[in-house]
Amino acid sequence: MTAKRTPKRTLSLRPDPGGTVPETAMVMAAGIGKRMRPLTATRPKPLIQVAGQTLLDHVFDRLRAAGIKRAVVNVHYLADALEAHLKNRVKGVDIVVSDERDQLMETGGGIVKARDLIGDKPFVVANADNLWVDGPADTIKLLASRWDDDLMDALLLVVPLARAHNHGGLGDFHLDANGRITGRRKPGRVAPFVYTGVQILSPRVIQDWPEGPFSTNLFWNRAIEAGRAYGFVHQGLWFDVGTPPAIAKTEALLIDA
Template sequence: MRALLLAAGLGTRLRPLTLTVPKCLVEIHGRPLLDYWLEHIFSAGIERALINTHWLPDAVRSHVQASHFAGRIDLVYEADLLGTAGTVGANAAWLGDDPFLLVHADNLTDFDVRGFIRRHQQRPSHCAITMLAFRTDVPKTCGILGLDCENVVTSFHEKVENPPGNLANAAVYLCEPEVVRLIRSLRRPVVDFSTEVIPAFMGRILAVETNGYHRDIGSPEALALAEREFVPMPGFA
C-alpha cells in the first residue's frame, strides 16, 4: 500500500517559527514531525510514500534525502497549493488503482496503522473511505462526526460554533480508487477533501476511533501541549 502525506501547508499560525522552518519539520521532543510520520507508516508496512511540498521545499527535500527512508519516498512540488483533495487528483497516476493511505502530516499521532488497515479491509461493503476519528478537547476547531450503529458517518459538522459532540475527523483516511475518480471528475485543480469529498461520500465512510494520541500542532498552544503530553512509542525515538 502507498501513502500520500500532505505536508505543503504554510503553518501561518505557528509564525514566526514557520517563517524559516516548514511546518512538517517543526520539532516535538527534538524530532521533526515528519520523521514521526515516516517511522510510523513504514514500520507498519506502507511500501512507498509521496510528500507534497510548497513552502520552503528545499528544506523538506534536503531532510528527506538525508533520511534512511529516502529510497521509499517521492516528492512533488506544488507551485500553487491544490487543496487537500486536489493533490490526490493531481497524483492519480502515482497512486495507481489500489487503496491508499491519505494523511494530513501536520498532526502528531500514534494511531495503530496496521489495525486501521485491517478495519478498512473489514469495512461495510458500501463504504469507500475509512476515516480515523479521535476525541477532541476543542470541538469547534474540528470536523465533528455523527455515526450510525455501524460507525458509518451520517453527518459532518466542519468547524461550527456549537458542534453536537467531540468525536472528530483526524484527517487520516484509507481511500478506495473511486475517491480519486470522484476528485478528477470535478475537473478542477483545487479541491478540498473536507468540504467536497466527504459530503460526496456521506453514508459511505467508516469511522474508526483511535485510543492513542492525536493532536494538530498548528498553533503555539497546541505545540506546547504536544511537548508536554506526547510520549513517543517504541520505534518513534
C-alpha cells in the same frame, strides 16, 4: 453523478490488527503553516520539531512501523527544504514527490495531482503535521483491518472530541453504531468526533473534480451521501499541533505517554 449505495450488511466492530495495510501512502506536506508562524517563517511546518524530532519524522515512523512501502509526498512551501529532508533523513520507505511549487492545490487538489503516482489500490493519507501515539495496537494496522472495499470509499481515523488534545474546534462528524459517518457538525452544535488527519481512501473517489485547488471535503461529502464514508475511533493519543503554544503542551503530555 449517481451515488453508489452501500449494501445492507453488518460491519464487524472488532477489527483484527493483522489486516492488510495498503502499500502506498500519500503524505500531505504542502501547506504554508500560517497558524504556526513565526516558526514557519524559515521552515515548512512538517519540519517543526516536537519531542526531539520533526513532525514529518513522527509520521514516517508510524508509516514505516505499519509496513507501508511507498509514500507520495506533495510539496509547495519551502519545497527544497522538504525534499532535502526526505532524501537525507527518511529511510525505509520509497519516496515519490508530487511537486506543487507552481500552485498549492489544497488537500483534494493535491490528491488529484498525485493520482497517477498513487496507483489504483486503496491508499493511506496522512497529514504531515499530524502527531499521534498508538493505543494497544498499531493504529494504521487497525485502520487497515477495518477497511472493507465492498462497503467503503473513505475510512477516516477519528478521535473523541474530549480526547482531541490542543484542538479548539467543536468536532467534525457523527457516526452510527457501525461506524458509518451519518453527518457533519451543525452550526452552533457539537459533534462527538474529530478527524485526525489520517484516513484510507479508495481511488474510486478521485473523479469529477473541479479545476484548481479544492478540499478533500468534496470527496467526503459524496461518500457520506452514498453511505460509503466510515470512521474508526483512535484508541491512543492524538495531538493538534497547529500553533506554537501547542508544541510545549504536546511535549508535556508526551512525557507521561
